[in-house]
Amino acid sequence: MNWLSQTFSVLALNIRTIPNRLSSSAVAIVGIAGVVVVFVSVLSIAAGFSAAMQGSGSPNRALVMRSGADSEMTSGLPGPDVEIIKQAPGLRRVGQSALASAELYVILDLPKRSTPDAPANVPMRGIEPAGIPLREEVSIVDGRMFQFGTNEVIVGRGARGQFVGTEVGNTIVSGQNRWQVVGVFEADGGVAETEIWGDVRTLQGAYRREAGYQSLLARLDSPESLDTFRDWLTANPQLNVSIKRENEYYASQSQALTRLIRTIGFGIAGLMGIGAVFGAILTMYTAVSTRSREIATLRALGFNTTSVLVSVLAESLVLGAIGGVIGGGAAYLAFNGYQTSTMNFQTFSQVAFAFRVTLGLLAWGLLYALMMGLIGGLFPAIRAARLPIPTALREL
């Protein structure tokens, strides 16, 4: 255990003398902190977007679209088909009628608060009366529910935050249509909160869809009854539809964008990390070379090579840890909960979400910082341990 106490005393000496080498240590710390900030904040965008999408929809609900349609936007269901679908087994019923809502999913142009000069595609959904009880997570948080048969609408919490003119009491003017905002709803942070909801029949008129719908959302009797429902629908030759569990539909929509952000995030942070390692190597190399006489003296006094090696590595790890904590903290303070919105390419419409700097991301950031510190310290440590004593003592 002798080498352990030796290591500790050398390490203590190293750490005590960090302030003497402040500027060179700061370079390593800033470098590593910079990498961690970028790494954590870019991935927090992906985490926030995928949390919004994954948290949308329920395994208890089935979404029916025309077969071949890849999103509600491109789907279409004729009125008579909707009546047949509502007769299917496997659905929760209230009295005689199924808990199901045939819906329209269209776009309304509204400017974003962040870019008031450019219109953004805000999703607008027309629902049937069952559309509200069907979605248990939805509740009105401001104003009231709209009345069916009128041009009243309610606005999701995320939409109100992101788009101009969506406060309760406002009238949204869109071409010849006028929509009266009477309430704000929330939906457990899901993508529905970016939408504007109104009566599907009013929307059919406004968007000239006659008696057509785009999708049908139905409450299943139980999560297991999806197969019963699907088998009945696919066996019916009159229908040409595809059935998805609602949560799976939303999860699949988040994949492409989440993957793109992650690829970019890992790519950039990976390259930056290599650069930061070079920076750490330089710092530690300087730390070793300015102290080569000290180190040689210690070795001449009988301190063994392992303790010198470990102590240099440990110093580098400490620098990495400081950088990791600063970087993670900065990313958390600057970006956690930052509200924004982007376009979901599957539906060409906006999705509001918040950056999420999760504990997991912070842990990954810190681990990454320690790794950079470790790799950065390795070569200088070996060099310090191998330093030929006589030459080093002679050096100025």
Add this chain to the structure above:
Amino acid sequence: MKFLPIVWKNIWRKKFRTIFTLLSIFIAFLLFGILMTIRMAFSFGVDVAGLDRLVIIHKVTLIMPLPLSYQNRLQQIRGVDIVTHQSWFGGIYQDPANFFANMAVEPESFLKIYQEFKVPPDQVAAWLADRQGAIVGRDLAERFGWKIGDRVPLTATIYQPKQGQTWEFNIVGFYDGGDGVDKTNFFFRYDYLDENRTGGKGTIGWYVVKIADPSQAVALSRTFDEMFANSAAETKTTTEKGFVEGFAKQIGDISTIMIAIASTVLFMFGLVAASTMAQSVRERTSEFAVLKTLGFSGASVLTLVLAESLFIVLTGGLLGLGLAWLFVQGGDPTGGMLPIFILPARELAIGVGLMVLMGLLAGVMPAMGAMRLRITDALRRA
């Protein structure tokens, strides 16, 4: 010039340190190049969007169709050169993951308006002769290995064909174009779509109008929108550039994010260069004193240090930016998600400018120190 050997010798005095500083700067500008490329990719070719082209969409939203009958009315307005229309088709090739834009267009007016799409004349003739013909971008053709004469099925999403669920197309030609032109689109004939779809007959997605005089853009936009006001389908006209910018803005401010990351990167690595220079000068205090004793002026000492600093940053930086450029020549690595994947000359020039700036900033403090050095103090300290 005669001092170059001194600069050279000093740079390589501590090989290890110089090499790692060079590598840091190399990474910094490699990243700069890649970040600027991503930034360009998310601007969707706004740089090549024509100022003399106006886009007319439905006033409510882009997804609402407009009547085909507007084309003749638009054509008769003074100042209008050519009118063409496009319709988003949204067909799927084999798997939704193979996403690419496919649109129905009117071939003759389309090719007249979009001069930047280069199609060989014999292929244009083939397209005009074949109703099911389609022309595809060079990059898209490469992605799926399509050749002329191939038959390509697209699964219907928005428009159902009269029979079955797929639409069949013949590849009759390829279009190419300069940097910044999206070469990943699939264009086919509108008459084929309109004859064979079950719904939406006689409607189109949006109009693109080429006007004779770009300065008339605002006035003509108003004329168009007033002409269709209070009709069943009111319109909203913007310049193509404004249209593309609006689309890019919907994604979010990617440009600001990329610039923020690039600034972090340059600051981080600029600090590495500055620290290296400071150290290297500090170690050589007595040498600078000797140089000054020999009669070197303050200015020439300053130049010596700045030259070293510039050399290191420019060497590392040019290599890094060069590699980024080579990487970008290889094309979009995501397989179609970033159709415009280029590193334009303007960004390269900005990069070189930043290198010079970084080299000067990194060297200026130590260089001033060396310039102001008092010989007696410095020699005593050593």
